[in-house]
Amino acid sequence: MKQKTISVRTREILNQYGLVLKKSLGQNFLTDPYVLEKIVQAADLTNHSGVIEIGPGIGALTEKLADVAKRVVAIEIDQRLVPVLNELFKERKNIDVIHGDALKVDLHQVITNHLADVDTVHVVANLPYYVTSPILVRLLEERLPLKNIVVMIQKEVADRLTATPGTKDYGSLTILVQYFAVAKGIARVPGHVFVPRPQVDSAVVKLEIRETPAVEVADEKLFFKLVRAAFGQRRKTLLNALYAGLHSSATKQEIEQWLTSAGIDPKRRGETLNLQEFAALTEVIHSANG
Ligand code: SAM
Numbered sequence: 531m532k533q534k535t536i537s538v539r540t541r542e543i544l545n546q547y548g549l550v551l552k553k554s555l556g557q558n559f560l561t562d563p564y565v566l567e568k569i570v571q572a573a574d575l576t577n578h579s580g581v582i583e584i585g586p587g588i589g590a591l592t593e594k595l596a597d598v599a600k601r602v603v604a605i606e607i608d609q610r611l612v613p614v615l616n617e618l619f620k621e622r623k624n625i626d627v628i629h630g631d632a633l634k635v636d637l638h639q640v641i642t643n644h645l646a647d648v649d650t651v652h653v654v655a656n657l658p659y660y661v662t663s664p665i666l667v668r669l670l671e672e673r674l675p676l677k678n679i680v681v682m683i684q685k686e687v688a689d690r691l692t693a694t695p696g697t698k699d700y701g702s703l704t705i706l707v708q709y710f711a712v713a714k715g716i717a718r719v720p721g722h723v724f725v726p727r728p729q730v731d732s733a734v735v736k737l738e739i740r741e742t743p744a745v746e747v748a749d750e751k752l753f754f755k756l757v758r759a760a761f762g763q764r765r766k767t768l769l770n771a772l773y774a775g776l777h778s779s780a781t782k783q784e785i786e787q788w789l790t791s792a793g794i795d796p797k798r799r800g801e802t803l804n805l806q807e808f809a810a811l812t813e814v815i816h817s818a819n820g
Pocket of ligand 1: 555556557558559560561584585586587588589590591592605606607608630631632633655656657658659661
């Protein structure tokens with residue numbers, strides 16, 4: 531299908547159903563067949579794969595996913611789009627549409643109920659930009675049995691997922707993503723391929739889920755607490771940021787001792803630590819607290 535065809539078709543469907551798109555729900559629909567193809571290809575789907583799509587809109591990506599995968603479960607928050615999707619896909623037996631909020635729907639249950647007979651489960655989506663980070667955090671923290679996540683997101687968030695220590699984009703979201711997955715940029719996407727055109731630039735990113743987290747830690751909660759504290763006050767030294775952000779009974783001297791034992795200079799900024807260093811610090815504190 532040519533680009534004009536998809537954008538004309540999008541407008542036709544919107545007119546036919548009298549739909550006015552809601553900015554508040556991040557409704558920027560993708561109309562470029564090349565970008566749709568690129569997203570589908572990046573997910574490495576086979577006819578044994580199951581896909582969870584978040585925010586199908588009027589189904590441009592859903593259709594392409596269902597051409598390749600065994601089954602697609604599409605979760606859409608906008609009630610108005612559900613009958614439209616059901617009508618558009620009434621002949622497609624491998625598409626299930628669920629009305630719900632991707633932040634609230636029980637995704638383990640979705641997999642059990644809809645994708646029990648597939649070999650691999652993938653999340654593929656052109657994400658609504660207003661909830662990109664909470665959705666990514668949820669997908670990772672829930673430890674869903676996923677092979678990969680391929681998402682279109684704002685370029686600025688994509689840069690954070692693939693950032694390296696010491697850069698301005700490196701932060702707690704980077705660590706969370708890199709702990710659970712290997713992040714890779716797939717494509718940059720210009721605004722003009724969306725209807726309506728968004729204010730921000732976009733990018734497609736692939737997260738290949740690791741079989742085991744990138745670093746082994748005895749206390750995962752403590753690991754992420756340290757990460758949050760270290761990035762909470764980026765301009766401070768690590769020692770001061772941890773002292774202010776950990777809300778523990780530890781004295782400054784104790785924290786300094788922990789950092790030195792982990793081989794980390796207390797004067798460094800938190801944003802320069804890599805995952806291995808956060809893991810080493812977690813181990814020292816975990817052992818010290820017995
Ligand atoms: N997949 C379509 C495409 O690529 O053209 C539409 C993508 S559009 C950027 C985002 C879609 O997510 C919209 O259809 C919107 O209604 C839906 N959406 C927004 N918030 C959501 C949420 N919390 N849960 C599920 N869907 C949501």
